[in-house]
Amino acid sequence: MLAYLIAIPFLGAFASYFAERYEVAKARSVALATSLLTLIISIAALSSFLSGKEMFPAQAWDWIPDFGITFTLGVDAMSLSLVLLTALLFVVAIFASWNITQNTKRYYALLLLMEAGLMGVFMALDLFLFYVFWEIVLIPAFFLINGWGGRRRSYAAMKILIYTHLGSLFMFIGFILLYLKAGSFSFFAISDTLSSLDAGFKSFVFLLLFIGFAFKIPLVPFHSWLPDAYTEAPTPVSVLLAGLLSKMGAYGLLRIGVTLLPETFQGYAYAIAVLAVVSVFYSAFAALAQRDIKRLVAFSSVSHMGFIVLGIASLNLIGINGAIFQMVSHGLIVALLFFLTGMLVEKAHSREIPYLGGLITKAPFLGWVLVFASLASLGLPGLSGFVAELSILLGLFNSFAFLAYLAVLSLPLTAGYYLWMLQRAAFGATSELVEKARSDVAWHEAVPVLVLVILITVLGLYPAPLMNMISTTSQAIVALIGGI
Amino acid sequence: MLEALMPELVIAVFALAVIFIDMTLREDDKEFLGYLSLVGVVIALAMVFSQAKSLLAAMAAKQAIQVSFFSGLMRVDLFAVFFKLVFLLVALLVILGSLDATRRDKYKGEYYSLVLFATLGMMFAAMAVDLVLLFVAVELASISTFALAAFRKNRPGTEAAMKYFVIGAFSSGLIVFGMSLLYGLTGSTNLYAIADALSALSEFHWVLLLAVIFLIAGFGYKVAAVPFHMWAPDTYQGAPSPVSAFLAAASKKMAFVALLRIFLIALSVPVLVKEWALLFAILAAITMTLGNVVALAQTNIKRMLAYSSIGQAGYVLIVFALLASTQVNVNLSIGAGLLHILTHAIMKGGAFLAVAAASYYMIGSNLEDFAGLGRRLPVTALTMTIFLLSLAGIPFFAGFVSKFMILTASVAAGGAYLILGILLIINSVVSLYYYARVIRYMYFAGGDVKREREPLLLSVALVIAALLVIYIGVFPDSFVSLSLNAASSLFS
Numbered sequence: 001m002l003a004y005l006i007a008i009p010f011l012g013a014f015a016s017y018f019a020e021r022y023e024v025a026k027a028r029s030v031a032l033a034t035s036l037l038t039l040i041i042s043i044a045a046l047s048s049f050l051s052g053k054e055m056f057p058a059q060a061w062d063w064i065p066d067f068g069i070t071f072t073l074g075v076d077a078m079s080l081s082l083v084l085l086t087a088l089l090f091v092v093a094i095f096a097s098w099n100i101t102q103n104t105k106r107y108y109a110l111l112l113l114m115e116a117g118l119m120g121v122f123m124a125l126d127l128f129l130f131y132v133f134w135e136i137v138l139i140p141a142f143f144l145i146n147g148w149g150g151r152r153r154s155y156a157a158m159k160i161l162i163y164t165h166l167g168s169l170f171m172f173i174g175f176i177l178l179y180l181k182a183g184s185f186s187f188f189a190i191s192d193t194l195s196s197l198d199a200g201f202k203s204f205v206f207l208l209l210f211i212g213f214a215f216k217i218p219l220v221p222f223h224s225w226l227p228d229a230y231t232e233a234p235t236p237v238s239v240l241l242a243g244l245l246s247k248m249g250a251y252g253l254l255r256i257g258v259t260l261l262p263e264t265f266q267g268y269a270y271a272i273a274v275l276a277v278v279s280v281f282y283s284a285f286a287a288l289a290q291r292d293i294k295r296l297v298a299f300s301s302v303s304h305m306g307f308i309v310l311g312i313a314s315l316n317l318i319g320i321n322g323a324i325f326q327m328v329s330h331g332l333i334v335a336l337l338f339f340l341t342g343m344l345v346e347k348a349h350s351r352e353i354p355y356l357g358g359l360i361t362k363a364p365f366l367g368w369v370l371v372f373a374s375l376a377s378l379g380l381p382g383l384s385g386f387v388a389e390l391s392i393l394l395g396l397f398n399s400f401a402f403l404a405y406l407a408v409l410s411l412p413l414t415a416g417y418y419l420w421m422l423q424r425a426a427f428g429a430t431s432e433l434v435e436k437a438r439s440d441v442a443w444h445e446a447v448p449v450l451v452l453v454i455l456i457t458v459l460g461l462y463p464a465p466l467m468n469m470i471s472t473t474s475q476a477i478v479a480l481i482g483g484i
Numbered sequence: 485m486l487e488a489l490m491p492e493l494v495i496a497v498f499a500l501a502v503i504f505i506d507m508t509l510r511e512d513d514k515e516f517l518g519y520l521s522l523v524g525v526v527i528a529l530a531m532v533f534s535q536a537k538s539l540l541a542a543m544a545a546k547q548a549i550q551v552s553f554f555s556g557l558m559r560v561d562l563f564a565v566f567f568k569l570v571f572l573l574v575a576l577l578v579i580l581g582s583l584d585a586t587r588r589d590k591y592k593g594e595y596y597s598l599v600l601f602a603t604l605g606m607m608f609a610a611m612a613v614d615l616v617l618l619f620v621a622v623e624l625a626s627i628s629t630f631a632l633a634a635f636r637k638n639r640p641g642t643e644a645a646m647k648y649f650v651i652g653a654f655s656s657g658l659i660v661f662g663m664s665l666l667y668g669l670t671g672s673t674n675l676y677a678i679a680d681a682l683s684a685l686s687e688f689h690w691v692l693l694l695a696v697i698f699l700i701a702g703f704g705y706k707v708a709a710v711p712f713h714m715w716a717p718d719t720y721q722g723a724p725s726p727v728s729a730f731l732a733a734a735s736k737k738m739a740f741v742a743l744l745r746i747f748l749i750a751l752s753v754p755v756l757v758k759e760w761a762l763l764f765a766i767l768a769a770i771t772m773t774l775g776n777v778v779a780l781a782q783t784n785i786k787r788m789l790a791y792s793s794i795g796q797a798g799y800v801l802i803v804f805a806l807l808a809s810t811q812v813n814v815n816l817s818i819g820a821g822l823l824h825i826l827t828h829a830i831m832k833g834g835a836f837l838a839v840a841a842a843s844y845y846m847i848g849s850n851l852e853d854f855a856g857l858g859r860r861l862p863v864t865a866l867t868m869t870i871f872l873l874s875l876a877g878i879p880f881f882a883g884f885v886s887k888f889m890i891l892t893a894s895v896a897a898g899g900a901y902l903i904l905g906i907l908l909i910i911n912s913v914v915s916l917y918y919y920a921r922v923i924r925y926m927y928f929a930g931g932d933v934k935r936e937r938e939p940l941l942l943s944v945a946l947v948i949a950a951l952l953v954i955y956i957g958v959f960p961d962s963f964v965s966l967s968l969n970a971a972s973s974l975f976s
Contacts, residue, residue: 063961064885064960065961066968131879132880135878135879136880139873142920146924146928157924158920158921158924162913162917166909169909169912170909172891172909173895173909176888176895177895179892180896
């Protein structure tokens with residue numbers, strides 16, 4: 001079943017291209033149908049997972065036997081929640097693409113190729129396969145930013161391509177080192193041999209892997225590609241970059257960094273947590289200084305990704321639970337925020353905070369959703385972000401109390417830049433541009449917004465089902481390092 | 485015995501036939517000669533293919549088979565067959581492309597017969613295990629390609645050919661000198677006899693080092709390794725694009741065959757290996773770095789491809805450096821080099837043919853000329869994109885698999901060799917920048933352009949190459965084991 005999650009978007013990419021090329025159907029309709037079908041299959045995967053079916057691994061084929069490379073797919077609770085998030089956000093992204101009119105057949109084909117790649121990353125249980133999907137996601141992203149992005153798109157596209165490719169190749173060397181010891185790229189074979197290896201070697205490998213993950217998440221010294229890429233990308237691609245591509249890094253850190261090299265990670269945990277705290281504060285301050293809402297959201301996203309890394313670094317059950325929960329929650333919230341910035345440009349003709357004053361009176365739907373999303377992002381109790389950040393902080397208190405105090409200090413800062421933005425943009429005196437703003441809401445805008453709003457609220461009010469599910473993964477991870 | 489040489493006989497017969505039939509044809513009918521040589525190459529390719537199959541089967545069954553011919557003058561082992569596949573495949577693509585690309589040129593008979601003769605020389609070079617035969621074969625191929633580079637009598641073409649010829653003749657001189665020193669020391673021209681004589685040598689002889697240096701320099705010119713590279717950009721830029729494809733994809737690979745045979749068989753005495761492996765390590769490091777960095781600055785696509793080709797040759801040279809390491813299996817490193825030679829031949833050949841397809845519509849080869857190519861010549865632009873991504877080493881394309889193997893070999897060697905691996909990936913990132921730049925121009929620049937009808941046969945050549953690149957990238961299994969087996973057959 002899992003292979004379909006890759007195959008369907010992949011085939012759908014060609015289908016949507018040729019359907020429009022030969023005027024059978026609109027590329028958008030085919031793409032929407034494909035992404036909905038993928039969503040349905042991933043829900044089916046969820047139900048078979050919940051019924052207790054063994055899915056880790058679920059399917060395996062030989063690929064390059066000379067190098068012990070297999071095509072192994074499998075999911076546990078963590079990867080499954082990210083698979084579901086991927087399937088959902090691609091549907092949202094396609095709704096967000098409604099206004100894209102040029103070269104649609106290529107656009108949707110690239111979008112679906114990206115979905116296939118992302119699904120592969122979250123399901124691969126062979127390091128070679130993981131790397132292959134990890135890299136291939138970048139190519140559609142490069143084309144999408146270059147073809148449909150903002151004014152400085154070619155610069156931004158080149159930057160994300162080169163930076164993250166560099167990081168990935170270091171990670172790849174790490175994989176090769178592991179392969180040479182284990183004689184196989186399989187996740188399980190490597191985890192079996194690793195315990196017998198010496199600490200210096202593992203520490204070297206971990207550093208190589210960490211460079212790859214840190215570029216993708218990104219953590220602060222590795223982040224300089226991000227503001228350009230997120231801002232210049234077309235809205236739907238920003239949704240995907242922030243919602244999913246950044247999760248690839250966090251997922252890799254947990255799945256490979258922590259699970260394969262637990263003791264090594266433990267040794268580095270404090271340093272990584274410090275890096276994450278720096279990342280949280282640096283990007284929170286950077287967000288404070290932005291005029292462009294999209295840039296503000298971009299920096300806020302780096303800040304929240306820092307929280308995920310904090311949760312991972314705490315290495316206890318509640319912290320890791322929080323980190324995985326935050327992956328899902330941040331994916332939903334940031335998707336909503338970027339979706340909104342797209343609507344802002346279209347209806348209020350600007351993303352600049354000073355030109356958006358009084359939005360709430362002229363375009364109430366837009367204004368209130370902006371308020372909701374900002375509150376969710378700053379961690380208002382009752383919404384999903386709160387649950388995640390609370391668990392992360394609780395976990396962190398148990399491990400590194402000092403860092404936890406520091407991290408708590410970032411919360412008012414986050415609240416600060418969001419509320420200040422709301423005060424100037426949503427409320428405040430009505431600006432000239434907003435006077436001319438349109439207040440209409442089309443169904444293809446309302447549906448994804450409402451779905452996201454509902455999910456964020458439900459996960460905030462009743463987090464138990466998701467939390468219980470992911471805690472099976474967290475327990476397995478924590479057991480590796482002998483913690484509770 | 486004759487059976488083993490059938491592919492060469494076919495190519496020779498067709499090459500001669502092209503010359504003679506050329507005399508009987510009117511100018512308008514000469515396109516026929518292209519189709520004729522195409523038939524010859526396809527027949528030879530089929531024969532080599534079946535040779536490869538039977539050799540693989542014999543190796544799998546561990547049967548002893550006769551591979552040496554003419555009292556040890558040549559060996560038809562899987563290694564030789566592997567290279568013959570590469571050369572014939574490139575010849576096939578080049579001839580297919582040339583049918584369109586040289587449609588408006590005169591002297592078609594000479595052109596196609598030269599391509600066939602050059603291919604013949606390369607095929608013999610792949611089999612030669614004797615210095616004399618090796619030299620004759622390399623010269624046959626070189627002299628034919630000198631003339632091909634001069635095929636169009638315009639200024640850049642003449643400059644290209646002149647540079648290529650002078651440097652080529654000079655490097656042949658170096659090679660002969662190196663070979664004669666080897667002969668003087670050992671009294672034999674057979675590679676295996678040389679190896680025996682050298683291992684019997686009681687002490688290290690400085691003349692041996694001199695021979696090594698001359699051979700590396702001489703073949704260094706032919707593979708365009710830095711600092712012997714300066715002819716390549718001018719020649720690749722000035723020569724007609726299909727000829728550039730032939731030079732980069734086939735002619736260069738012939739020099740690698742010669743290097744592999746000479747150094748791995750004749751000069752693989754342990755004391756010597758350390759010496760030349762170090763030379764190759766330095767050569768590899770500067771070749772890949774300089775090639776890729778200078779490629780960044782190029783605004784002409786053919787020149788950029790030439791420098792990228794220099795950089796890619798550097799990746800293959802890593803393999804020679806790894807032979808001094810005891811940590812890595814010889815078959816793995818040689819196999820990695822062989823696979824990269826194969827994949828590079830396809831993707832670089834394809835990229836030059838894509839430039840040829842553009843110049844069919846008088847589109848220049850500057851970066852700006854390629855603006856909007858995605859809308860004007862969609863097939864050319866799409867296949868070019870595939871070749872460029874593959875050259876950059878993006879997964880699911882052939883170049884990724886072979887680069888992965890080279891990287892694995894250098895990581896396995898460990899220690900200082902890891903530096904070569906890290907240089908490889910840094911260069912890979914650098915190269916991604918200038919490849920992606922071409923893609924950006926093709927798809928995201930340029931104003932309104934009309935779609936043109938693309939030249940059919942060139943498109944067929946491009947599509948074949950692109951499909952091969954994707955096939956090797958997605959199902960690398962059989963190609964990986966083919967190259968590993970070919971590597972091991974070198975020593976059996």
